[in-house]
Structure formats: C-alpha cells, structure tokens
Amino acid sequence: MKNIAKKTTDQEIRQLVIERLKISPSGKKISIGSEGEFTKEELINHVDKNDNIGKKIVDIQLNYLQSLKTGIISDED
Amino acid sequence: MKINSVLITRPKHDITTNYLYYWAGLVIKEAESKNIKIIDLKEKRANCKEFTNVVKKINPDLIFLNGHGDSNTVTGHNNQPLVENNRNESILDKKIIYALSCCSAKRLGVKCVKKGTQAYIGYNDDFIFMFEEDQTTHPTQDKTAKLFLKPSNLVVSTLIKNNSPKESYNRSQKAFKKNITSLLSSETPHGRKETLPYLLWDMKHQVCLEK
Numbered sequence: 001m002k003n004i005a006k007k008t009t010d011q012e013i014r015q016l017v018i019e020r021l022k023i024s025p026s027g028k029k030i031s032i033g034s035e036g037e038f039t040k041e042e043l044i045n046h047v048d049k050n051d052n053i054g055k056k057i058v059d060i061q062l063n064y065l066q067s068l069k070t071g072i073i074s075d076e077d
Numbered sequence: 078m079k080i081n082s083v084l085i086t087r088p089k090h091d092i093t094t095n096y097l098y099y100w101a102g103l104v105i106k107e108a109e110s111k112n113i114k115i116i117d118l119k120e121k122r123a124n125c126k127e128f129t130n131v132v133k134k135i136n137p138d139l140i141f142l143n144g145h146g147d148s149n150t151v152t153g154h155n156n157q158p159l160v161e162n163n164r165n166e167s168i169l170d171k172k173i174i175y176a177l178s179c180c181s182a183k184r185l186g187v188k189c190v191k192k193g194t195q196a197y198i199g200y201n202d203d204f205i206f207m208f209e210e211d212q213t214t215h216p217t218q219d220k221t222a223k224l225f226l227k228p229s230n231l232v233v234s235t236l237i238k239n240n241s242p243k244e245s246y247n248r249s250q251k252a253f254k255k256n257i258t259s260l261l262s263s264e265t266p267h268g269r270k271e272t273l274p275y276l277l278w279d280m281k282h283q284v285c286l287e288k
Contacts, residue, residue, distance in 0.1 A: 024268075024271040025267065025268040025271070027209060027210050027211065028207050028208065028209055028210065028221060028268075028271075029092075029207065029208055029210055030205060030206070030207050030275065031092065031093040031096070031205065031206050031207075031208065032203055032205055033093070033145055033146070033178075033179035033180075033203045033204060033205070034093075034145040034146075034147075034156065034179065035203075036091075036093075037092050037093065037208075039210075056203065060205070060274045060275060060278045061274050063274070063277065063278060063281070064273060064274035064277050064278075067277055
C-alpha cells in the first residue's frame with residue numbers, strides 16, 4: 001500500500017510540473033549544460049518519461065515551489 | 078587584491094557556448110578599459126595545450142572559464158577537457174577562478190582549493206539558463222538570457238575592480254536575487270516569470286570556495 005501511495009504521489013508531482021510547463025510561452029529554450037537545449041514540449045516529454053533530464057526539471061520546479069512556501073526568496077539581506 | 082591579468086577561455090561550438098562566448102566578450106571589453114592584460118583563448122584556442130602554456134608563461138591572477146563541464150572537469154573547444162580533477166588541477170595553484178560551467182565546484186573546485194587555488198567560484202550543480210529562440214544570433218541582446226548571464230558576469234566585473242572573491246560572489250548573489258524579486262512582482266508580464274525556478278536554481282548552486 002505504501003509503495004502504491006508513493007508512486008501516485010510521484011506521478012502527481014510530475015503532472016504538476018507538466019502543467020506548469022504547459023502554460024509557459026513558446027519561443028524560449030532552456031540550456032541544461034552539456035545535455036543540450038530544450039523547448040517546453042521537449043521538457044514535457046522528458047518529465048513524462050521520468051528520465052534524467054525530466055528528474056532534473058522536477059527537482060528545479062519543486063525546489064522553487066518549496067522556496068516560495070518557506071519565503072527564502074523574499075528574505076532581504 | 079589587484080588583478081593585473083585575466084585568462085579567459087571561451088569555446089563556441091554549440092548554442093550554449095555561443096551564449097557564454099558573447100557574454101564573456103562584454104567582460105573582456107570592461108577589463109580592457111581598465112588596462113588589465115587579457116589573454117583570450119577563444120574557439121579552437123580553448124584547448125588544453127594552449128591553456129597550459131599560457132598559464133605557465135603568463136601566470137594570470139584570474140582565470141575565467143566558460144564551457145561545459147561536470148563535477149570533475151571543465152572543458153574547452155569541442156568539450157575537450159582543460160582542467161580535470163586528479164590530472165592537472167594544480168595548474169590553478171594560487172589563482173582566482175570563476176568557472177561558468179556545470180557542476181565543477183562540486184569536486185574539482187574543492188580539490189583545487191585544497192591544493193592551493195586562492196578561490197574557486199563556480200556551480201556545484203548544472204548552470205541552467207533560458208534564452209529566446211529568435212535571439213540566438215544576437216546573444217547579448219537576449220533579454221531572457223540577460224537575467225542569468227548578467228549576474229554571472231558580475232563575478233568577474235567585481236573581481237577586476239579589485240574586490241575580494243567573497244565580495245564578488247556576494248554581489249553576483251545579490252544580482253540574481255534582485256532579478257528574482259523583481260520578476261515576482263505582479264507587474265511582470267506573463268512569459269518572463271517562467272525563468273524564476275531556473276534563476277533560483279543557479280543562485281542556490283553558485284558557490285565561493287576559499288582556503
């Protein structure tokens with residue numbers, strides 16, 4: 001039961017990231033070092049496949065959402 | 078901390094290195110205006126042999142590395158290694174390094190500082206940036222890429238004004254943060270806010286390693 005719950009959560013997170021990527025405008029690409037440059041459609045595909053690039057994008061998006069929650073960004077020096 | 082000479086490596090063999098190449102060009106102009114000696118290893122000259130010769134002959138105070146990399150390596154033209162962990166990292170002894178390259182601060186930078194590099198500013202994970210597809214022939218006019226590469230350039234711009242590595246790192250961090258907070262405002266048009274996760278990522282993974 002625990003494994004099924006975890007799997008569902010991971011899928012939900014990936015779907016959340018995909019939805020966020022979908023609403024971003026076209027005409028821009030993302031450079032991920034030597035991995036190459038990717039359109040939003042390509043990123044969505046990688047997230048859907050859950051490969052290394054997809055996992056990286058999920059990591060970046062989750063890190064950002066968590067930072068919004070914890071207020072890290074708005075802290076002034 | 079007076080910087081008298083800067084060695085810059087800037088390959089240009091794909092879209093990513095093309096952006097880094099032109100943005101590093103802005104720093105070169107700035108340094109030249111301050112009469113700082115610049116050694117510009119660009120395109121095919123960004124190779125290990127020329128790099129090694131120049132470092133030994135000129136002994137530059139600051140080395141600005143642009144290119145691909147991983148946790149153990151920074152590369153030059155056609156992704157050929159320039160500096161590698163456990164091979165030639167001692168060539169960076171006593172220098173200040175800014176590596177605009179993925180992940181190299183994770184292991185290579187740590188090892189360099191252990192072996193005598195004065196300071197290693199870089200990234201301990203991928204350096205990621207967004208750019209506009211219709212601006213790839215004019216990288217320095219790309220307003221989306223500017224959000225990432227201007228704060229990055231600030232590391233070197235601050236160093237050549239004789240500030241410490243730590244101060245240079247701090248100013249770059251502040252510039253990333255300023256872009257982030259500005260983009261968070263409600264007036265920011267749709268289409269620019271999607272840069273936020275990547276800007277935050279770069280800011281968090283930029284590090285300044287010192288003895």
